[in-house]
Amino acid sequence: MKYCFSILFLTLFTFVCYTARASHIVGGEMTYIHKEGNTYEVTLSIYEDCLNGDPTAIAEDEPGFFCVFDGYGNQVYFDSVHSITTVVVPVNFSNACVTNVPATCLRKKTFVIDYVLPPNPKGYIVVYQRCCRNGTIKNIEDPSTQGATYFCNIPPAGTALYNNSAVFKNYPPQIICVNNPLVYDHSATDPDGDSLSYEFCNTYTGGSDADAKPKPVAPPYALVTYVPGFSSTHPITGTPTIQINPVTGLITGTPNSLGRYVVTVCCNEWRHGVLINTVKREFQFVVTDCSKVVVADIPQYSSDFNTYVVDCSDYTVHFANTSSGGFAYHWDFGVPGLTTDTSSEFEPTYVYSDTGTFTVKLVVNPGTTCPDSISRFVKVYPRFHAQFVDTGTQCPGSQIGFTDLSTSTFKPIVSWLWNFADGDTSQSENPVHTFQHGGLYNVMLISENIRDCLDTVIHQVLIDDFHPFAGNDTIIVKGESIQFNATGGEEYLWSPAHNLNDTTINNPIGYYPDTGRFNYTVFVTSSFGCTGYDTMNVWIVNSASFFVPTAFSPDGNGRNDIFKPLAVGYKGLNYFRIFNRFGELIYNSNSLETGWDGTYKGKKADVGTYYWEMSFKDRFNKESTLKGDVTLLR
Numbered sequence: 001m002k003y004c005f006s007i008l009f010l011t012l013f014t015f016v017c018y019t020a021r022a023s024h025i026v027g028g029e030m031t032y033i034h035k036e037g038n039t040y041e042v043t044l045s046i047y048e049d050c051l052n053g054d055p056t057a058i059a060e061d062e063p064g065f066f067c068v069f070d071g072y073g074n075q076v077y078f079d080s081v082h083s084i085t086t087v088v089v090p091v092n093f094s095n096a097c098v099t100n101v102p103a104t105c106l107r108k109k110t111f112v113i114d115y116v117l118p119p120n121p122k123g124y125i126v127v128y129q130r131c132c133r134n135g136t137i138k139n140i141e142d143p144s145t146q147g148a149t150y151f152c153n154i155p156p157a158g159t160a161l162y163n164n165s166a167v168f169k170n171y172p173p174q175i176i177c178v179n180n181p182l183v184y185d186h187s188a189t190d191p192d193g194d195s196l197s198y199e200f201c202n203t204y205t206g207g208s209d210a211d212a213k214p215k216p217v218a219p220p221y222a223l224v225t226y227v228p229g230f231s232s233t234h235p236i237t238g239t240p241t242i243q244i245n246p247v248t249g250l251i252t253g254t255p256n257s258l259g260r261y262v263v264t265v266c267c268n269e270w271r272h273g274v275l276i277n278t279v280k281r282e283f284q285f286v287v288t289d290c291s292k293v294v295v296a297d298i299p300q301y302s303s304d305f306n307t308y309v310v311d312c313s314d315y316t317v318h319f320a321n322t323s324s325g326g327f328a329y330h331w332d333f334g335v336p337g338l339t340t341d342t343s344s345e346f347e348p349t350y351v352y353s354d355t356g357t358f359t360v361k362l363v364v365n366p367g368t369t370c371p372d373s374i375s376r377f378v379k380v381y382p383r384f385h386a387q388f389v390d391t392g393t394q395c396p397g398s399q400i401g402f403t404d405l406s407t408s409t410f411k412p413i414v415s416w417l418w419n420f421a422d423g424d425t426s427q428s429e430n431p432v433h434t435f436q437h438g439g440l441y442n443v444m445l446i447s448e449n450i451r452d453c454l455d456t457v458i459h460q461v462l463i464d465d466f467h468p469f470a471g472n473d474t475i476i477v478k479g480e481s482i483q484f485n486a487t488g489g490e491e492y493l494w495s496p497a498h499n500l501n502d503t504t505i506n507n508p509i510g511y512y513p514d515t516g517r518f519n520y521t522v523f524v525t526s527s528f529g530c531t532g533y534d535t536m537n538v539w540i541v542n543s544a545s546f547f548v549p550t551a552f553s554p555d556g557n558g559r560n561d562i563f564k565p566l567a568v569g570y571k572g573l574n575y576f577r578i579f580n581r582f583g584e585l586i587y588n589s590n591s592l593e594t595g596w597d598g599t600y601k602g603k604k605a606d607v608g609t610y611y612w613e614m615s616f617k618d619r620f621n622k623e624s625t626l627k628g629d630v631t632l633l634r
Contacts, residue, residue, distance in 0.1 A: 024053025025061075025130055026106060027283055030150040031165040032126070033191075038118055040154060042066070042126050044081075044111045050088065051105035060213065064111045064128060067216035071122020071156075078215065083109045091174055097370035099291045104174045123155040127216035131207035137284065138259040139230035140203070147207030148282065149221045155276075163277055166190040166267050172283040177290045178258050181297050181374055182242065186265055187249030188279065194269040198249040200233045201266035203282055224262070236261040236285055240300045252306050254297075255287045294325035296364040296372040304452050307377040308360065312384035312453030318349045319360070323372075326364035334358035334378070352380045355410075379452060384408045386447045386455035394463050395530035396438050403430050406447040406455070419444040438465030468524035470534040477569035478540050481511040486534070489524035496520070512540040544569025544618055551631040554598030563630055564595025565614060574615035574623065578630075581608065598632055607634055 026047040033041050044066070048058055061083075068077040089106040117124050128150045135144035152165070166188040173184055188196055204221045207214050226232070236242045242253035244265060251265075263285050269277040299322050302310050311317050319331065333341040333350045335358060341350065352358070358380065363373040385407050392400040406413055418426040420433050421441040435441065444458045468488040476482055486492055486506040494503040498518060502508045512518075518538045525531050547566040554561045565576060578587035578596055586605065587596040598605050613627040 024049045024057045025132070025148075028128070028130070028148065028150050029168075029281060030126070030128060030152050031167060031279070032152045032154065033164045034162045035114070037116075039114055039116050041112060041114050042152060044128050044150060046109050046111075046130070047089070048107045048109060049105065050107040051103060061109060061130075065213060065215055066111075066113060067127050067218075068115055068117070069125050069127070069218045070120050071124065073218040075218070076117075076124065077115060079113060081111045081113050083111050085110045089171055089174075092171065097293045097372070098175075098177070099293060101290060102175065102288060106174060117154060119156065121156050123153060125151055125153050125219060127151040127218075129206040129214050129216045131212040132209060133262070134260055134284070136260055137262055138257075139227050139235055139261045141225040141227060143262075145209060146205040146224055147212075149204045149206035149216075151219075151221075163194075163269070164191045165277065166194070166196060166269055166279045168267070168279070168281055172281075172285075174286070175290055176255060176285055176287045177292050177295075178255055178287045180292050180295045181254050182238075182252060183374065184251045185249065186244065186251050186281075188267045190269060192269075192271070194271050194276065196249070197246050197268045197270065198244050199246060199266050199268070200235060200244055201264050201280065202232050203262055203264045230261075232264060235263045236287075242285075243305060245305055250306070255285065258287050258289060261285045261287070292325070292372070294364050294370045294372045295323055296326070296362050296374040297322045297324070298360065298362055298374055298376045300376065302379075302452075304377070304379070306375075307379060310379040310381070310452045310454065312381055312449075312451070312455065314382050315352045315355075315380055316349060317352065317378055317380065319347055319362075321347045321362070323362070323364045323374075325370075325372075328365050328368075330363040330366045332361045334360050355381050381410050381449075381451035381453055384410075384449055384451075384453035384455050386445055386457040388445050388457065388459065390443070390459070390461055393530065394461070394528050395526075396436055396463060396466055397434060398530075399432050399434050400461065401430070401432050402443070402445075404445065404447060406445075408449040408453065410449055410451045410453070413447055413449045415448040417446040419446075435461075435463045438463045438467075464526050464528035464530045466526050466528070466530040466532060468522070468532040468534045470520065470522045470536040473537040473539075475539045475541060475566070475568045476512065477544050478512055478515050478542060480569070481509055482538065483507055483509050484520075484522075484536075486522045486524065488532070488534075489526040489530070491525040493523045494520055495523070510538065512538070515540045515542055541568055546570070546614075546616070546626060548612070548626070548628055549630060550628075551633055552598070553633040554604075555634055562595040562597055563632075565592065567592050567616070570616050570618055572617065574617065576614040577612065579611045579613075580605070581610075586610070604634075605632060607632055 026049050028046040030044045035041050044064060046061060063080040063082045066079045066081055067075060070076055086107060086109050089108050091104055131147040133143040133146050137143035168188045170185055176182060190196055203224045205224055236255055237257045238253040238255045240253050244251045264280060264282040267279040268275055298308050299320050301308060304310060329344055329346055331343040331348055335341040358378045359375055360378050361373060361375045363371055365371045387405040388402055389405060390400050390402050392398060404416060416427060416429050418431055420443055422435060441461045442458050443461050446456045448454045470486050471484055474482055484507055492506045494500055494508060497503045499510045499512055500508045521533055521535045523533045545568045549563060552560050552563040573590045573592055576589050577585060580586055586600045609629050609631050611629050615625045617623050
């Protein structure tokens, strides 16, 4: 596999530069051709700021230092090479259509050298390194301290792998306007007729401030570090996002933030379905507020590349127009072989007679000095409709089956994204899901067919909020009765039936003439058909009693955290009071349900002994008092 790196930094020269060396090197690119036998011609072009660059620093670009290493890392050649040509790169920007065009000057300096590279099973790498990136680059960390590395990987000699680098057709734009659509052809030509594909990819560092033009070293080479929010595949912000078409190499999007951004594009060469070489070009997008007079813009409402909409409902498409500076418009709706599919309306509506993918073009102010144009795809593939049903018992912990019933004129349906509204998702066609808790869930399905048609449907799924509850454990005095009160359903069955007047209702009465312990289980069925059970204990004692713990530990572990009396056979409390060792009242209540949590005035009470007293009435309304102490532990 062979990699040829072509690196180009573009900068806007009206920006203030921090050092001459950091500003005058705008970029560079390295390519090679196979001449004959084992001879390769390697070409390096560097780009210099001829408007603001320091002449002394520019002079230091001569000569260029080249190193050749074999695949084992051994140096084969080290050469000092002088340039053979110097040309000024044209701006390629229509000044008449911009109100504040910045001044620019970009000079290309080219170095050429031939190398004879004997057969080597590991191949060779030709390397050039130089300092330093512009200090105002926004998408990489410490840009002024990171140089660049340009290199070509030449594979082992052999007729089947002899290759010539692909060559990018156009210079990158020197002027990019913020908040204006960017359409830049980054495609390449290949002299061998290889198939080409494109992608955003990695960026490499090189020389430094301390060693501005070092003798090149053998690989590996370090990658730049991106500022959070940026990456090699997301190098610049935009709405819509800056993206590259993998087939055509067309870069589109609307940059929405001023500044310099390093962008690296890989052009992959394919021969007979095999990747044989990758050409890299690294450059800086410099986004400035240059205020184009006329901007043609069709918004992008689809996530598909450069696509206005994917219409899967019918054949009628209404076109939005977000252009600026226009007074006349010409739309071509892209029907092949048809010349009448046009409109001069600002936002026209067009009815397509057939399905397909159409390239729609809008020209703003056609035939004037400053026209502008934009093209986007429109995909018309009706009809597509998302739908689903769910089946199963709608109970917590039970499996619910979801069946996709989406309909599509163009089959197959190729993707499904389910959101069950409880944090879980699925990409299965017909998933099975378990809801752990009761509630109303807005289950969503997004389905897509082979024509990129998307549709969304939401159904509410009600899961029974099922919580069978038998009641709290109870202590009573013999000879008394209690009334149970189970909750959570519509049907109840108690087991065992001992001392109960009815086992098929939620609130049977239990009568206990003697002491003992009884453990009851109630089986509950809800209106949804959910079934479950809960248990409770009944303890029958000889006489009315108060049970008061002698210690408690309010440490938040859920055990013995609250200090309170447990009453059997008493109507209730008149008061329950707790005092510290100084006699201060720190807790007072008349409820048997609450208790002291071990705090006083919002703070944790000290470990130690506390004193309590209570007044209460028995079932015959006789009042009595009790006193004691309790130890607080932590």
